[in-house]
Amino acid sequence: MGLQGVVSCHRQNGRVTSRIVRRNRTIAVAAAVAVIIVLIITLASCGGGLARFSSAKMPVAAPLPPFDSKFTDASVRTVPLVTVADAAWVADVAAKTGIPERVLAAYAGGAIRLALTWPECGVTWNTLAGIGWIESHHGELYGAVIAPDGFMSEPIYGQPLVGDGTMNIPDFDDGNFDGDPLHDRAVGPMQIIPQTWAAWHVDGNGDGDPNGQQIDDSVVSAANYLCFSSDTMTTAEGWTKSLWSYNQLDSYADDVRATANEYAAAIGVH
Numbered sequence: 001m002g003l004q005g006v007v008s009c010h011r012q013n014g015r016v017t018s019r020i021v022r023r024n025r026t027i028a029v030a031a032a033v034a035v036i037i038v039l040i041i042t043l044a045s046c047g048g049g050l051a052r053f054s055s056a057k058m059p060v061a062a063p064l065p066p067f068d069s070k071f072t073d074a075s076v077r078t079v080p081l082v083t084v085a086d087a088a089w090v091a092d093v094a095a096k097t098g099i100p101e102r103v104l105a106a107y108a109g110g111a112i113r114l115a116l117t118w119p120e121c122g123v124t125w126n127t128l129a130g131i132g133w134i135e136s137h138h139g140e141l142y143g144a145v146i147a148p149d150g151f152m153s154e155p156i157y158g159q160p161l162v163g164d165g166t167m168n169i170p171d172f173d174d175g176n177f178d179g180d181p182l183h184d185r186a187v188g189p190m191q192i193i194p195q196t197w198a199a200w201h202v203d204g205n206g207d208g209d210p211n212g213q214q215i216d217d218s219v220v221s222a223a224n225y226l227c228f229s230s231d232t233m234t235t236a237e238g239w240t241k242s243l244w245s246y247n248q249l250d251s252y253a254d255d256v257r258a259t260a261n262e263y264a265a266a267i268g269v270h
C-alpha cells in the first residue's frame with residue numbers, strides 16, 4: 001500500500017500498461033503472504049498500537065449510494081464496477097465533491113460490491129475516496145487523467161521502498177508488478193504494494209484481468225484488503241486498524257478521515 005504518501009509517475013513507451021504479478025502464484029502462496037502481512041501488522045502494532053486503536057476516531061459513514069436491487073453477492077463480482085452505482089447519483093456527488101466522475105463511480109461501486117460480498121465490513125465510498133485522494137489525488141497526481149476505461153494517462157508507481165523515510169521492502173515480484181526488480185514500490189491509484197496485490201488482487205472492471213493501474217481493479221482490491229484487516233470498519237477501532245494496515249504513518253488515518261469527512265459534508269452528511 002502507499003507507505004510513504006509520495007508517488008511518482010512513469011511513462012511506459014507511451015502506453016499505459018501494468019505488468020501483473022506472475023499469474024502462476026498459487027493460492028497457497030497468497031495465503032502464506034496474507035499470514036505474513038498479518039504478522040507484520042501485529043508486530044507493527046505492538047508498542048503503542050493498542051492505545052492507538054482504543055483512542056481511535058473514524059470519519060462520518062456516508063450512506064451507501066443507490067443501486068439496482070438486481071445485484072447479488074454473486075453478480076456484483078462480475079459486472080463492471082462502473083455500472084453498479086446509480087449514474088445520476090454519481091454525477092450529482094461528483095459535482096458536489098470535485099471527485100472525477102469516473103473515479104467516484106469506482107469508489108461507489110466498490111462500497112456497494114463490498115456491502116454485498118462482505119457485509120460485516122462496512123467500508124464506505126467516502127473512506128475509499130479519502131484514501132484515493134491521499135494516495136494519488138484520485139489517480140490524477142502530476143496531471144494524469146483518468147480515461148473512460150479506468151486507466152490513467154500515466155501509470156503511477158511509488159518511490160522505491162528503500163528504508164529512507166519509508167519501509168525497506170526488498171523486491172518481491174521480480175519487477176513484474178511494480179517495474180522495479182531491486183525493491184518494491186506501491187502501484188496504481190490506490191498505491192498497493194506487490195505483496196498485498198499478490199494476496200488480494202481481484203478484477204473490478206469485468207474484463208477478467210486484475211490490473212493494478214486500472215481504477216476499478218485497484219479500488220476493489222484495496223477495499224478487500226481493508227476489510228480483511230479488521231473485523232469491521234463500522235467502529236472507530238476497526239476502521240483505524242484497517243487504515244493502519246494500509247499505511248503505518250501516524251498521520252495517515254487522520255488525513256484520510258479529514259478528507260472522507262469533507263466528502264460526506266459536501267453532500268450534507270455530518
Ligand SMILES: [Ca+2]
Nearest residue numbers: 175180183184
Ligand atoms: Ca519489486
Ligand SMILES: [Ca+2]
Nearest residue numbers: 205209210217
Ligand atoms: Ca480488470
